[in-house]
């Protein structure tokens with residue numbers, strides 16, 4: 001076996017030889033190649049029109065590179081018949097004499113161990129060098145071949161480059177794998193229905209100036225193809241080695257093919273981590289009070305007006321603010337949140353508008369930009385605006401009115417473009433009446449006002465609990481009694497409190513069924529709604545039927561509509577559950 005062959009290729013070639021012997025072939029046999037007639041070739045070419053259409057320009061582009069050398073590049077269909085060949089004039093006659101021409105079949109059964117036959121069988125690139133060929137008549141050849149797959153991952157052919165062994169260079173296998181890669185990328189790109197392929201199109205465009213590092217890995221993570229950009233990162237001798245991502249880089253799968261035989265990946269420098277803001281899909285709500293606010297918020301997202309969100313603590317004001325930003329035209333720009341109640345009065349201006357170097361004792365030597373400037377072109381979320389001092393309100397008013405800021409210690413003003421979303425749990429008209437909030441600022445901030453409902457006024461506590469619980473622990477599940485208790489609590493801490501109670505409960509229930517004893521309220525427990533006070537059914541906010549409906553839906557949701565499992569959890573027979581589904585008109589969405 002030749003020394004240029006990698007160990008995994010050695011195995012493939014050895015097994016191929018064994019198959020040839022098993023069929024009764026001998027290396028000394030004379031090869032009786034069969035070549036199809038012109039019309040049969042045309043018919044095969046018609047069947048592989050799509051492949052050929054893309055292959056011809058790729059093959060043609062290869063030719064000028066190797067003008068001096070003697071070689072032949074061929075394309076076979078998936079049955080091993082050559083459907084296209086390009087060779088240098090010097091090699092043409094020789095190629096014809098060994099049946100390396102259109103219409104000839106190069107499967108193992110006909111040609112013994114050879115690169116095309118082995119690559120089509122093993123679905124991996126392979127180099128077959130000199131005496132690795134089964135038939136002695138082919139011993140003068142060095143051939144490298146690589147399979148071609150379509151966008152669905154099905155084998156559709158192979159490319160092969162052959163030359164005399166005296167002309168062999170170590171670039172033969174990389175060359176053929178790059179040829180296959182280029183061809184395959186073209187095939188993938190032409191499949192317009194697959195979204196991720198647009199990335200490839202983009203990459204291909206960029207390839208000349210900024211080649212994207214592309215690799216193909218086999219199912220054992222070994223590198224079977226690498227373009228030059230990839231080699232520059234992971235080394236030129238990477239083929240056949242196990243792929244390990246380098247520090248500072250991330251891997252992006254471009255296509256993962258059926259049976260996971262191989263996948264194409266791109267490697268990119270690790271992006272600088274960017275804050276991920278909430279989006280509207282993160283806001284759960286099925287009751288009219290919350291869905292109405294959500295609809296208004298979606299509309300408000302497309303407007304530039306300032307927005308005032310009011311609602312008790314934990315009702316989701318920041319969640320809404322981020323979602324509005326994410327859905328707005330500013331979504332690519334920063335979302336900066338400032339908790340106004342947390343900034344000491346003396347520092348409000350420097351925090352919001354920044355400061356020049358040496359502006360005050362304790363300031364950073366280089367000065368600092370403020371939140372307004374940090375949010376330039378994006379959204380500034382001013383939380384707890386009702387807790388700002390009157391002095392800070394005056395400074396804020398100017399910035400909001402004139403859209404300019406003056407850093408502390410500076411004489412120069414700066415133009416800023418921010419959309420302001422303010423939030424408060426206070427009733428600002430009351431604050432205005434008590435002279436704690438400026439009326440002019442209130443009207444500036446209140447372009448659009450949205451009021452978020454407190455949890456106790458929402459009728460979807462059960463569904464919201466299931467949604468939150470799913471995120472906390474997929475296996476945890478609320479019992480009927482636990483659900484009744486959740487409905488009876490007054491929820492001063494709103495969704496935040498619900499989330500925290502469910503987290504604790506899932507922990508106490510150890511991922512199983514959450515019972516009332518697992519629900520631990522910290523405050524607001526009255527005699528009446530203490531879990532241990534009176535057992536289930538002591539107090540019903542919902543009618544029995546409503547609770548039943550909700551429990552059934554929640555269970556089906558949790559079991560992803562597995563009826564047997566849901567019936568088991570509900571402790572009813574499957575028939576009873578089916579009857580209830582018909583009775584309540586429930587269908588799987």
Ligand SMILES: Nc1ncnc2c1ncn2[C@@H]1O[C@H](COP(=O)(O)OP(=O)(O)OP(=O)(O)O)[C@@H](O)[C@H]1O
Pocket residue numbers: 282283284285290311312313314315316317318319320383425495496499
């Ligand atoms: N409708 C909702 N769907 C899903 N999660 C929600 C919903 N409302 C609130 N939450 C969650 O509840 C928690 C509290 O929400 P958020 O911080 O937005 O409330 P807030 O009103 O800004 O509170 P505070 O006024 O105390 O700052 C967050 O974890 C948020 O993701």
